[in-house]
Amino acid sequence: MEKNYNVCTGCGMLCDDIEVESEKNIVNKVYTACRVGVAHMKEGRESAVFRVDDKPVDEATAISEAVAILKNAKNPLIFGLGTSTNETQKLAIELARKTSATLDDTSSFCLGRVVEALLQNRFKACTLDDVRNKADVTIFWGADPSDSHPRHLSKYSYFPRGTEKQRGWEEDRTAIAIDVRKSHTAKICGNNFFQVPPGGDAEFIDALIAGLSGKLPKTSYNFPPKRILELANILKGAKFGVVFVGLGLVYSLENLEPLFRLMDALNEKANFHLIPMVGHYNMRGFNENLFEETGYVNSVKFEDGAVKHGPEYSIVEALKAKTVDAALIIGSDPLSSLPRSIAKNLLEIPVISMDPCETLTSRSSKVYINTAISGVESGGSATRMDGVKVEFKPVVETKRLSDEAVLKKIMEAL
Amino acid sequence: MDFGSFLKSPEIKVKVVTYRDIFQDKAMIENRFGEDYRDRSAIIKLDSADFKQLNVKKGDTVTLKNSFGTIVVKAEESGYEPSHKGIAYMPNSPWSNMLVSDETGGTGVPKFKDISATITSAKGAKVTEPGF
Ligand code: SF4
Numbered sequence: 001m002e003k004n005y006n007v008c009t010g011c012g013m014l015c016d017d018i019e020v021e022s023e024k025n026i027v028n029k030v031y032t033a034c035r036v037g038v039a040h041m042k043e044g045r046e047s048a049v050f051r052v053d054d055k056p057v058d059e060a061t062a063i064s065e066a067v068a069i070l071k072n073a074k075n076p077l078i079f080g081l082g083t084s085t086n087e088t089q090k091l092a093i094e095l096a097r098k099t100s101a102t103l104d105d106t107s108s109f110c111l112g113r114v115v116e117a118l119l120q121n122r123f124k125a126c127t128l129d130d131v132r133n134k135a136d137v138t139i140f141w142g143a144d145p146s147d148s149h150p151r152h153l154s155k156y157s158y159f160p161r162g163t164e165k166q167r168g169w170e171e172d173r174t175a176i177a178i179d180v181r182k183s184h185t186a187k188i189c190g191n192n193f194f195q196v197p198p199g200g201d202a203e204f205i206d207a208l209i210a211g212l213s214g215k216l217p218k219t220s221y222n223f224p225p226k227r228i229l230e231l232a233n234i235l236k237g238a239k240f241g242v243v244f245v246g247l248g249l250v251y252s253l254e255n256l257e258p259l260f261r262l263m264d265a266l267n268e269k270a271n272f273h274l275i276p277m278v279g280h281y282n283m284r285g286f287n288e289n290l291f292e293e294t295g296y297v298n299s300v301k302f303e304d305g306a307v308k309h310g311p312e313y314s315i316v317e318a319l320k321a322k323t324v325d326a327a328l329i330i331g332s333d334p335l336s337s338l339p340r341s342i343a344k345n346l347l348e349i350p351v352i353s354m355d356p357c358e359t360l361t362s363r364s365s366k367v368y369i370n371t372a373i374s375g376v377e378s379g380g381s382a383t384r385m386d387g388v389k390v391e392f393k394p395v396v397e398t399k400r401l402s403d404e405a406v407l408k409k410i411m412e413a414l
Numbered sequence: 415m416d417f418g419s420f421l422k423s424p425e426i427k428v429k430v431v432t433y434r435d436i437f438q439d440k441a442m443i444e445n446r447f448g449e450d451y452r453d454r455s456a457i458i459k460l461d462s463a464d465f466k467q468l469n470v471k472k473g474d475t476v477t478l479k480n481s482f483g484t485i486v487v488k489a490e491e492s493g494y495e496p497s498h499k500g501i502a503y504m505p506n507s508p509w510s511n512m513l514v515s516d517e518t519g520g521t522g523v524p525k526f527k528d529i530s531a532t533i534t535s536a537k538g539a540k541v542t543e544p545g546f
Pocket residue numbers: 008009010011012013014015032033034035036037038149150151152
């Protein structure tokens with residue numbers, strides 16, 4: 001019997017084994033998904049909302065107001081897209097070109113650097129399916145998938161019986177957590193949890209590299225050398241190792257050099273891959289799509305057919321320097337997710353917010369277009385955290401427009 | 415005994431480490447403006463020694479303050495071992511973001527996980543509304 005599986009777009013795992021029961025376009029029951037996935041699949045609800053200046057308007061008014069804002073702007077910011085399909089992202093890149101916009105996504109202040117290095121082949125990559133089938137040593141570094149990617153350990157990285165790992169976690173796999181805090185994932189790792197002080201990761205990396213080549217591992221915070229040597233020994237024995245890089249590690253490093261050093265050292269002694277713990281379901285897709293178009297993963301500015309790139313075109317620096325004079329925010333809530341000291345500058349420019357749910361940003365925007373939930377009410381394709389392409393159809397129908405449809409209307413009207 | 419505990423409202427300095435929490439994430443998806451999300455976000459988990467020094471009870475509000483912002487959130491003991499005096503944990507949210515520095519050194523990356531603040535008891539005060 002053929003079963004009808006859905007894809008969950010609740011996080012970068014894009015689990016493709018979800019079954020749902022729905023009635024009258026409302027999802028009632030969700031099977032197989034995690035707590036976050038169930039909430040996400042059931043998010044759909046009311047009819048479309050369009051607002052301009054806090055007043056309800058019709059679709060045409062909202063779109064034409066959005067178009068007017070973009071037309072009047074000299075340097076609009078287009079931001080978000082981590083929860084949009086590849087198709088929507090490509091349209092947004094086209095729109096950015098057309099409007100000479102600054103284009104960025106959340107990756108500029110989270111995992112973008114790591115994805116960029118992966119796309120430049122600076123790390124050895126593998127898929128989550130490889131992890132499931134082959135991985136014997138996994139390191140969660142500054143990452144807590146038990147909270148951020150709830151099915152990570154059960155579906156891929158620790159518990160499953162993979163084709164070459166029939167004895168699962170009991171015998172065949174070793175999971176290691178390196179973190180500033182004993183997270184839920186760290187608890188699962190038991191004695192293989194290494195607690196480093198905040199900001200202590202780079203030093204720990206160098207100590208570990210020393211340990212890997214049999215030298216005495218030293219840290220200024222006196223991490224017991226014996227434990228680092230034990231860790232080095234486990235890593236040296238890995239036949240298929242994976243480092244899952246989380247925000248905790250990225251925020252602790254000033255640049256990626258220590259991580260390059262570590263991966264090189266690990267690959268001298270053993271076989272190690274890297275997967276970034278991408279949160280939003282299609283942040284990696286955005287990075288790849290933009291990379292294909294421009295050679296950069298984020299923080300770009302289009303101008304007279306050319307493209308400029310640099311941190312000054314990231315949302316954070318653009319808002320700080322007040323270089324952008326309008327913003328189109330797609331499926332993102334910078335007023336919540338950025339430091340308030342920076343995000344508040346958004347209040348000084350006209351903002352168009354396209355989002356399936358009300359957020360601090362939607363409530364403060366000049367134009368709000370309530371879009372369909374990507375992956376639940378509209379379909380398309382996306383790129384999983386490990387780079388695998390996943391396609392999905394809408395689970396239920398809705399009257400609300402997809403962000404792709406809204407962008408098309410804006411493009412036509414421009 | 416610490417001198418601080420003799421003062422009327424002791425003030426302690428902490429480094430705030432942010433983290434993600436699946437229950438909070440789920441609450442956010444359901445309603446970013448709901449009580450559940452606020453209750454799971456506007457909290458700070460303290461080392462038991464710090465908690466005692468502040469002279470508060472679980473669920474009492476405390477004020478966190480630095481040069482970037484001031485927030486009132488609920489305090490609780492972390493229950494984490496070993497002791498982490500001077501380090502406090504907070505789920506990543508609009509509340510924690512009110513304390514994040516705007517200094518980025520031009521990199522585009524704020525120091526989300528490097529927050530220093532002082533804490534004092536705010537008994538009776540309400541949790542900060544995150545609106546603009
Ligand atoms: S782990 Fe992520 S993709 Fe999988 S069900 Fe949970 S939220 Fe959805």
